[in-house]
Amino acid sequence: MHPRTTAARRRAGAPFLCALAVALAGCSPERYPQTALLPLSDFARIGDHVQDQTFYWALGVFVLVEGALLYSIFRFRGRPEDPEPSQIHGNTTIEIIWTLIPALILAAIAVPTVKGIFETNAIPKGAMVIEVIGHQWWWEFRYPEANITTANEMFIPAGRTVELKINSGDVVHSFWPPRFAGKRDVFPGRETRLWWKADSTGLYPGQCAEYCGIQHARMAFHVRSVTPQDFEAWIGHMKAKGPPKPPAAAAPAAGGSLRTASAGAKVQGARDSAAAGAPAQGAEYAAGEKLFMTKGCMGCHSLQAVGAPKGLIGPNLANVGSRSHIAAGWLPNTDENLERWIREPQSVKKGVLMPNLGVTVEEARALRAYLRAHQ
C-alpha cells in the first residue's frame, strides 16, 4: 500500500487553495488531520476531482471579473465637474455574449458533476458491510459478517471497499470521515448508504456534521484503516469478546437483542469473563470489574463485541482500552482523562447522557484499570 503517493499525485486543487491560504495563516492541509482536501479513497477522490475543476473555473472567473471591476474603478473615476458621460442604455450583442459564456462554463462544470453524481451513487458489488448507527452523541459500528460491535473507532481494511449502512438511534446526524468520503446524513427510520475503498492505512478523524443537540461538537469518531491482515487479526481478536458467563447476569436491560443469545452461545466457553483475552491484572482490575457491575455501568454499556445488543444508550466498550480517544472521539485516551471522564462526565462533556455516578477517585482508578484491560 502506497497511499500517500496516490493521494499526492492527485491533489491538484489543494496547492492552489493553500497558496491563497498561506497569505492568511500559513495553512497547509497537512496540518489539518480532518481535512477534506487530501482524499485517501476512491470515493473522496471523485468529489475532490469535481471540486478542483469547479475551483479552477471559479478562480479564472474571479480573477477576470474582479480584475475588470478594479480596472473600471480606476479607469472611469470622474469628477463632479466632468461632462456627463455618454448615456448608453445597453448593448444586445455584449449582453448575449455575457449570457452565453457563463452558460458554457457551467456546461463544462456540469459534465464532471453529473459523472461524479452517478459514480458516487454506484455502490460497488461485494463490499464489506459495516452498519453505522448515530446516537446522541457517539457512533456505533457493527460488522454483520463477523457479528461484532464496536464504537467511536471504526476499523476498516485498506484496499477493500466498505459499504456503510447508516441509521440513527435518535435524531438526524451526519456521518463525515473527510479523508475517505463526504457526508452522509443519518436518519432514524431511513437507511442511507456510503462506500469507499481506502488506499491508506492510519488513524483519521471524522465527526458528526449535522447539528444534533447540545454535544454535537463532541460527536466525533476515528477511522482506523489497517492492512487486510491486520484487519482479519483484529476481527479475530474481537470475536473472542463474547458475552460473560451466566452468573454475571450482565445482559443489559435496555434495547435487548436478537443476537445476544444465538451468537453469544457460539463463542461461549472461549472466555472466562467479560474481559476475555485480557490478562488478569490484580486487585485494581478485580475491584474495577465489581464496580462496573454494581455502579450501573452495565445499564448502558456492553463489554462484549460479539452479539452485543443493538440500541444501547451508551457506546460498546469491548475494546475501549485500545481506542485512541474516549467520550466519542475527541478526548485523548489517557489514564488521567479516562478517570476524569468516569468520575465527572457532566463536567467533561456537559449534557451527555452518562450521569455523574458519584464515583470516587479510587473507584475511578479501579474502573480505569478494568476498562484499560479491554484492549
Added chain:
Amino acid sequence: MATTALDQPHAHAAHAEKTGLWSWLTTVDHKRIGILYGATAFFFFLLGGIEALIIRIQLARPDNNFISPETYNQLFTMHGTTMIFLAIMPLSSMLFNYLIPLMIGARDVAFPRLNAFSYWVFLLGGLFLNASFLFGAAPDTGWYGYANLTSRQFSAGPNVDFWNMGLQVLGVASLAAAVNFFVTIVNMRAPGMTMMRMPMFVWMSFITQILLLLAFPVIAVALILLMFDRFFGTHFFIPAGGGDPLLWQHFFWVFGHPEVYILILPAFGVVSEVLPVFSRKPLFGYAAMVFSGVFIAFLGFGVWSHHMFTTGMGPIADTFFSLSTMLIAIPTGVKIFNWMGTMWFGSLQFRTPMYFAVAFIAMFIIGGLSGVMHASPPADLQQNDTYFIVAHFHYVLFGGSIFALTAGAYYWWPKMFGRMLDERLGKVHFWLMLLGFNLTFFPMHFVGLNGMPRRTYTYPAELGFTALNQIETAGSLLLGLAFLVFLINVVRTSRGPRNALADPWNGATLEWAIPSPPPEWNFERVPVVDGRDPLWEEKRKNGGRLPEPVAGTGAGIHLPNPSYWPLVTAVGVTAVFIGILESPRWGPWGIIVAVALLLFGLYSWLFEKGYSEFRTPSHGGH
C-alpha cells in the same frame, strides 16, 4: 404635470409635523413606518451582531469555556434567526416602505393601516422571539430547526416553541406586507409609469413580494405541523409514529431557498439605483436586469434540495437539483455584468454609497462563485455543513445584502432625515467593514474545507483550526468597530443641521424631486412620467438642476387617518401565539382571550372611518 390636488380656499400654511409617542403608535404614514422598520431592524441587527461576537470569542481558542454549550447553541440559532428575519428582511422592508411609494409617485401604500399592522406584528414577533432569553429558553435547534431534534422527546423545553411561534408571528407580518406592496406597485404607479419604466429597486421589490407570497405559506404550514407534533401528539416528523424527519427538510427548503432571494433581491435593487447615479449613466441593460430577476425568482423555487445533497436522494434528484442550481448562476452573472456595464465608460463619483455598492459587487462575486462550487453534489458532500458554507452565505448575505443595504442607508439617509451623513466617517466605516468582513469570513473557506463543521461550540486543538479561527475573531472585532463608527456618524449627524437638499446626489428617480425629508403627502402634485430615470429627463429638459422643490400645503389631499387599531390587532395576533405557547399551563383560556382581542381589533378597524375629508391646516389626527 397632472394634479389631483384640489385647492381649498382655507389651505394656507404648511401642515405642522405631528410628534410625540402617540403619533408614532398610531401612524399610518409609509415614511414613518419605514423609519420604524429601519430603527427596529437596526436594533435587532446590533443584537444579532453582539451574538455573533460572543460566538467568535468562544471560538477564538480550542476547548474554550467562555460560554456553555447550551448558550452557544442558543446564540448561533438566534444569530441566524435574528439576522434573517429581524434584520435583513425588515431593513429591506424599511426601504420598501419608505421608497416604493416615492419612487412610483404615490402618496402612500395601497393599505396604510395594514402597513402599520405589518410593522407592529413584526416588532412584537421580534420581541416575542427574543423574550425567550429572559426565560433562559432561547431557541437552540438552528435557524432551520431540523426535525426530529425539534420533537418534544429531544427538545422538551419551550425553546423550540418560542422559535416556532415567533416565526409564525413574523410570517403574518411578512405576508400582510407582501400583499400590500404587491397591490401598491400594481395599482398605484403615477400616470405614465409603465411596468417597464419602474425603477429597478421597485422591480426587484415587486419580485420579492411575489416570492414572499409564495414561500411563506409553506413555512407556515410546516410550522403548524411541527406545532401539532409538539402540542397535540401528531407524528408528521417523528419516525416512531410513521412520520419522516426528511419531510421537514423538504418543507423548510421549499421556503428557505426562495427566502435567500427574498434577502438578496432588494439588495440587487438598491445597487441598481446607486450605481447609475454615481456613474452618471443609466442602468445598463434594463430589460435584461428585469428578466434576470424574474428568472432567478422562478428558478429559486426549483432548487431547494441542493441544501440536501448529503441526505442521499439518489442520482436523478441530485442531477436535477444540481443543474437547476447551476442555471441560476446565468441570470446572476447577467446582473453582475450589467452592473459593471453601468460603470464602464461612466464618470464614477466615489461618494460613500458608491464605495459600498462597488464592494457589494466584488464580495457578491465571491459568494456566487463558492455557490457554484457546492452546486456540484460530489464536492458538496464535503463542503456541506462546514465553515465553507458559512463563508459562502456570509459572502452572499453580508457581502451582498448588508453591503448593499449600507449603500442604501448612506444614499437615502438625506432623503429620510434631511441630513447628510458625514462622508469621512462613512469612508472609515467602509474600509473597516471591508477589511473586517474579509478577515472574518475569508478564512472560513479554508477552515471549512480543512474539516471544521459548523454549529460546533468548540474544537479540539489537535485538528489545527486555532490559527484561522483567531484571524476570524480579530476580523469580527473590526466589523463591530465598523458599525460603531456608523453609529457615531448617525448620532453626530442627527445633532447637526438639516443640510440636505432635495436632490443631493443628482438622482434619477422621483423621490429626489420632493423635499428632504418629504412632506407627509409626498407629492404636492402627482407626477406624470414619460420615461425611465424621470428626474434626469426632467433636469435635461430644464437644462440643468431643478429649483429646490417646496413641500406645499397638502391642502385638498386625501390622506388616511391615524389609527391605533392596527396596533391592537397586532397585539391580538401575537397574544394568540403566546396563548398557544402557554396552553399547557393556561389551557385554552389564553387563546380564547387573545382571539377575542384579535377579533375586537379587526372589528373596530373595519368600521373605523379610515380616511379624512380633505386635509386642512387645522387637521391634526384625532
